[in-house]
Amino acid sequence: MQLPTTIRILGVPFEVALSTRILDRGVDGESNTFRQEIAILDGAPPERQGALLLHEILEVIDTELELKLRHATICALAVALYQVLSDNPGLFAACRCGHEKGGNV
């Protein structure tokens, strides 16, 4: 998976960057809602990076919406949703009005 350099979460843009420095803090993914940044472990296998990104997206959603999810729940949702999205790449390709991916409507 090619990671995006920016991603919008709840309407807010976040910078996405690969990093090895986060290993100093003992993590392989990290999100900062104040700085609007997500760091993913550089060198991790592509599928792992995708799952890590989804995990951090869920962390941001949990923080911003004050869901107070248990970390184990976030981990489980990230793995499960990443698997579903990976196994069904065209799942959200077309909008309800019938336009294909990339349309403006």
Ligand SMILES: [Zn+2]
């Ligand atoms: Zn986490």
